[in-house]
Amino acid sequence: MRAALSRAQTIGAKTVLVSCSDPPKQLADTCDVVILPKVGPEALTGSTRMKAGTATKLVLNTISTGAMIRMGRAYGNLMVDLMALSDKLRDRGQRIVMEVCGVDRDAARRAIEDAGGSVKLAIVMAKTGQSHDAARRALEAAGGFIRKAIGDPPPVMGTGA
Secondary structure (H helix, E strand, O other), X not given: OHHHHHHHHXXXXXXXXXXXXXXXXXXXXXXXXXXOOOOOOOOOOOOXXXXXXXXXXXXXXXXHHHHHHHOOOEEOOEEOOOEOOOHHHHHHHHHHHHHHHOOOHHHHHHHHHHOOOEHHHHHHHHHHOOOHHHHHHHXXXXXXXXXXXXXOOOOOOOOOO
């Protein structure tokens, strides 16, 4: 681990240490960010897959969710940057387009087909009425952020509003 952290510093990468036990100070001091979830003792001594493993997974899920939001892969509380290539993803994509655009399932299906399977592009096309190419250019110019591409704030989902 020390070698990996050293290499990361050498190339200018940011480093994060996640540990459910107190790491050696020398190791923690080499990291840009140290995250130390306090989980207490395991119910079964010696088993780190329970509390510590679950806490670590939650920390990593939170970090990756934040990264997806910062990269424009979410719109409101919806993960929209998906390609509807399987039955499961087609269904999920259609439900997302239906919710964001206020269209029925058939219109959502057509929008996704017209967008080549890209849910994000389908939303931009449906919200703006733009062609595939124009919507793609708008999305690229907006850095992949739907909100910027359509010039609208994201919807507030799941609040009852």
